[in-house]
Amino acid sequence: MQINSVEEHTVGEAAALGQHGVGLSLRGVGKSYGGRAVLSGIDLQLVPGEFVAVIGRSGCGKSTLLRSIAGLEHLDAGSIQIGEAGSAVDMRMMFQEARLLPWKSVLDNVALGLTGARQEAAAALATVGLQERASDWPTVLSGGQRQRVALARALVHNPQLLLLDEPLGALDALTRIEMQQLIEKLWIERGFTAILVTHDVQEALALADRVLLIEEGRLGLDLRIDLPRGQRRGTGAFAALEHQVLSRVLGH
């Protein structure tokens, strides 16, 4: 399997492989809704090509953090710098729901926002293994297939930064693990920077170089994961880390 061949993979290598990801710098980021602070004083540095997972209880502000980075939320305080100052960064977001346009074929959905790039869209669809569904309507696909189409739609832009807002939350356990492996494989191949928001501690530990815990709008934990990729699950170290993070999240 491809993942095993790069099992000793680290952050620096990811950047070297693709030369593609961007760094991020967040300074004093704050956001409040109706007087209630959702995020406050978030300071964060991300290395290009890093895979970061953001976890936390529901309503802790982890999705807001991601949406702020995506520019979908207006910041109340602080600043977010993505990549070099003054350079345009191609970033794409995958949402909790696939958000496919039901009136466009699978291929046209992938080609959204592109002009006349159907070849590239078909190629992106092939990377997620759905090339034969190109002319189908999205409504006939399963939940996992829809998210794969959404992933292809994000990847066809060859993003430098991929934002994942719990995109696997609604999938069944097996499909979820398949999707995690697919995302990891594509991340290794392409070297983009990835930020994954999830409520699933296992998912975070399986995929990320670094796990961030958001607690009541603040950065509660910044944990580096130095386990070898591809065979993390099932190891003792993995279980120990999971236990450590879970008890922290649950406040024991």
Added chain:
Amino acid sequence: MAKPSLLAPWALPVALIVFWEVAAQAGWLSSRILPEPWAVAKAFWTLAESGELWSHLRTSLWRATTGFAIGGGLGLLLGLLNGSVKRAETLLDTTLQMIRNIPALALIPLVILWFGIDETAKLFLLAVGVFFPVYLNTFHGIRSADQGLIEMARSYGVTGWPLYRDVILPAALPSILVGVRFSLGLVWVLLIVAETISAQAGIGYMTMNAREFLQTDIVLVGILLYALLGKGADQLSCGLEKYFLRWNPAYR
């Protein structure tokens, strides 16, 4: 040989006609009240042969399509405008809602004073009547377009006219077509009233004229024509739904 499912909807009307014929033959019905179906068929044939029927039909069809085109077209335009532009809604919607609550038929005295009793008066009545179903449904369709899809499309760089064409308009289409279907039914109801005000041609005129001479068979020809035309209009809007909403499993 047609499939039974195609014939099944017509079983009840045919059974009613058979029962009606039997009742007339047995003398349960006076021909003054209800002529037998055979007499109605003969009246239809006579009218068709003399060409009278077709000229009335043509006039009525022309009125219905023109009235529908004017009223429905304006309803669509204003619905799109007010649904998309907040300022237009603020300026126009209150007025339109007040006008909506005036029954179109209550305007007849004014309409006769303004336009006399010629074609303009009839078209005005039809247009006012069909305007609101199309307007309201278009407005509602635009407003209830999935915000998640719009947000997704924006984050993929789709803005302006492409956003409208590829996302907002298709999202509003099911609702717009409900308005169209409702209006197509309403246009015949209004046409009967408009043609009975005072007309020199049209199915309504033919029917009213026949009433003067106690020609119940011709009255029934007119009534049945309205039923068939109404059914035809409904079939047309069903066809439009089937075509434009073929992506939607509910319309397949």
